[in-house]
Amino acid sequence: MTIKVWIEPRENCIADMVCVSLCPDVFQMNEIDGKAEIVNKWRPDPDKKEQGTRSEGTVPDELQDCVDAASQSCPTQIIHYSKDGQQMH
């Protein structure tokens, strides 16, 4: 089973890096626009490092706890995830 995670609306990211500190396996800061994004290897198009889809990805179950911590702690509440098609946050 996998966890789907997305950042929406990503333009509301205030770049405080809370998600990166709580869950660096899933979140990173984009060097160009300074906003959070999903780590490349989890994205639907992992090889398109610059133009690819930055705001969504699919991660393994064992990362649910850190995704949940980031989701609960994001000050702008833009981190969402679903498990088995059911939205958790």
Ligand code: SF4
């Ligand atoms: S915790 Fe939320 S606002 Fe802060 S960097 Fe991550 S996505 Fe952006």
